[in-house]
Amino acid sequence: MEKDKTSEFLTKEQIIAASQETLRRFGVAKTSVTDVAKLLGVSHGTIYRHYKSKKELLEGVTAQWLEDEVIAPLTAITKDQSYSGEGIRHLKVYIEALIRLKRHYAESDAELFEMYARVTQESAEIIDKHVQHLIRHLREIIQQDNQFKFSNPDVVATAILQATARFHHPAHAYEWLSPTIDAEFAQVWLLLEKGLLHLDQERE
Amino acid sequence: MEKDKTSEFLTKEQIIAASQETLRRFGVAKTSVTDVAKLLGVSHGTIYRHYKSKKELLEGVTAQWLEDEVIAPLTAITKDQSYSGEGIRHLKVYIEALIRLKRHYAESDAELFEMYARVTQESAEIIDKHVQHLIRHLREIIQQDNQFKFSNPDVVATAILQATARFHHPAHAYEWLSPTIDAEFAQVWLLLEKGLLHLDQERE
Structure with missing residues (x-):
């Protein structure tokens, strides 16, 4: 009865926090839904009520991790008004921050980074949402600068992200x-x- | 005795051809040195005399595959003299051919492509040699065109290859x-x- 009571109040946030801890301890391959349930003191059925499989759980943890650890700091850079009139520099600072964040986690949080790399290959939807967020950021930076006159800033934002993939896409971490x-x-x-300077001056 | 006689005359080329056949039949994970030896009618010791491990054998097969299937057609494009004065177009044709070749093998020769993707991650030396070959090709194209005046064509060649990695690096095949x-x-x-046009006109 005690266990059932707890499970009723179990939030997705609690499950995700416990999953992160378990993943860091056992690694992606060896973590099971049962391990997460044990840590929370609930039955694995309680977890399955929120996440239908280990795959879904990993996706949930990855989405949250990307939001907290990558999107949040990059949103701050996007909104930074101190680059007025220096759009190119703002874009570079953004891409360099993206690269630094990815490298930092690849080195210092290897287990969660491995989870993220795996989800990237297997769960198109989660990663597509993340990439779309990065593209919105870059578009916002482009649009903040009156000097840029691209007819389609989204297309330019996408090209910038893709041309720098080797430096921030998890599949290249070994490089x-x-x-x-x-x-x-x-x-x-x-x-x-x-x-960028000359695409801007001429027609797109 | 008969077997020993055969093995004496076994060339690396024969082993590689038999390995390719075995890999296509069983896949990378399930192929063993013994399978290759069986196909050749020799003992696995004969293979080990040329390749000390399955890893070395896969590296040998990958190096040969890259040479025959990727480098050879790209060398022909590099040497093609019909792009005189059109260096940018020559570079584009080259990169598009590289992309087309990789996509073709990812689709139609999945087992050998998987082997190549795996070796790419695990055997820095083989892949470094391959990448250096691609960079030499690009540099050669740049140097054929008198219009380009880069002080360091190798650096520009490397940047072109890396900025297009998403479209030809095997880690991105799923995209x-x-x-x-x-x-x-x-x-x-x-x-x-x-x-490229404006890097060229200004200083590097």
């Missing part, structure tokens, strides 16, 4: 340890920056 | 089925093209 990675990003960015 | 992938490449290329 981020290369000693030349920063110099390589700098060169790709130089090319994009010239492209 | 290539998207109905918008071609339009997305076109936009990334437009940005790079503008960048």
Whole structure:
């Protein structure tokens, strides 16, 4: 009875927090819904009421992790008004922050990063939503700067994100340890920056 | 005795051909050195004399596959003299061919493509050699065109390859089925093209 009482008040947030802890302890492959239930002191049926499978649970944890750890700091950069008239620099600061965040988690929170990398390959919907959020951010930065005159800022935002994928997409994490990675990003960015300046001046 | 005689004359090429056949039949995970030996009618010790492990064998097969299926057709494009004065178009034709080849094998030769994707993540040396070959090709195209005046063509070649990684790096194969992938490449290329034109006119 005690257990059932607890489960009634169990929120998705509690399940996600417990799942994160379990994932960090056992890793993605070895974490089971039962482990999460144990940590919360409920039956696994209680978890299944919120998440129908381990896959769904991992998706829920990833979505929340992306929201808290990636989208939140990037939203702050997007809204930062101190780049007025310096749209290109604002875009670079944003992409560099995205790269730094991904690298940081790949190194220091390996288990959750592995979960995220796995969900990225398997759950198109979650990742599509995340990518769309990043594109909205970039579009917002482009639109804040009156100097940019792109007829379709969404298309430009998408191209910027995709051309820098090697530096922030989790499938490339094994390449981020290369000693030349920063110099390589700098060169790709130089090319994009010239492209953005001149795509803007001419017709799109 | 008969078997020992055969093994004496077994070339790396024969082992690689038999490995490809075995990989296509059983898949990467289920292929063993013993399967390859069986197909050749030799003992597995004979294979181990050439390749010390399954990992080494997969690396050998991948290196050969990349050479025959990717580098050979791209070398022909690189040497093609019909793009005289049209360096940008030559670069685009090259990158589009690279994309087409990768997509073709991801779709129609899934087992060998999976092997290649796996080796890409696990065997830095093989893949580094392959990437360096692609960069040499791009540099050669840049140097054929007198209009380009980059002080460091290698750096520009590397940036072009990396900025288009999403469209040809095997880790992104699951994204290539998207109905918008071609339009997305076109936009990334437009940005790079503008960048190349203006990186060239100004200082690097």
